[in-house]
Amino acid sequence: MTPEIHQLDETDKRILLAMDPDPRIPVMMLAQILGLARGTVQARLEKLAASGALRPNSIRVSPAALGRGVSAAVSAEVDQSLLNEAIAALREIPEVLDCVAPAGDTDLLIRVAAKDPDDLYRVSEVIRLCPGIKRTSTSMFLREVIPYRTTGLLEE
Amino acid sequence: MTPEIHQLDETDKRILLAMDPDPRIPVMMLAQILGLARGTVQARLEKLAASGALRPNSIRVSPAALGRGVSAAVSAEVDQSLLNEAIAALREIPEVLDCVAPAGDTDLLIRVAAKDPDDLYRVSEVIRLCPGIKRTSTSMFLREVIPYRTTGLLEE
DNA sequence: ACAAGACTAGTCAAAATGCCCAACCGAACC
């Protein structure tokens, strides 16, 4: 069931926490901060990169820096027979940040980023026009209360 | 109103896209891939790091690699007079990945990661016990249809 | 007790970095 994901151990987490402010920190500095041998850190980094435990770097880019200061959740009801087509179409929309399938009433929960409320309306229209999408309900985010993070889990 | 966020130009985006697979790629390699002078890329990288346009590196860590293969959305109704206390309490829960305040019926939309459905139940209990939280509704994600990304916006 | 794997501490040549420079370009301004 679990797709064989390389679990990170204590050392991996310490390395990642030390790289949190800047992933481009030299390995030597990491090693001396963490009190490890350079070779050790180097080997860990290579394994980490190969393990698939890290998502692409581009997810670090704040949508706001890309001029998309308005984000929202779009919940969509989907014609089940067209689910794959709907997903494929959503994937082509750059403003779609991510999409999950929750248990419950809504079929797809889509997170989007737009330039402004007007642009958000446009994006929600584009989504509504995707094949298989029967109904959508958009709710804008008034505030990002806690920005996405994993530090808590890394520190545990 | 907009908190003075440094907007990325075309060159910034190209640099970020080239760093997508590995943020530790040497500056020299970046420069020759992009056909820019090394000094230019170096200057851009420094500005990018200082601009706040990039989120911490730790958000790249997949919760699954931390043993949290189950994620969910918890929508919470909050006693408005205790909103700040509720948020402060949520911030202390490591399993809380992020939290937004949507316009509409639910006051807070909380994304959480847990080890398994049982653990998810525990986490939702912890949330329910936060000060000011009146009612919660948890819906587990059956599938991550489109993983979080910003590549589309970077390429535009 | 043994083998396997991870860690250490050290070496080395090759490469990259940080930090200079003078020169160049285009846009904005007087």
Place this chain on the structure above:
DNA sequence: GGTTCGGTTGGGCATTTTGACTAGTCTTGT
């Protein structure tokens, strides 16, 4: 027209870092 300004270029330079090794130590499971 002329000028200043920010960003870029291509170059040099000393220093640091990297990648790829080594051999010895430590821990863990069998």
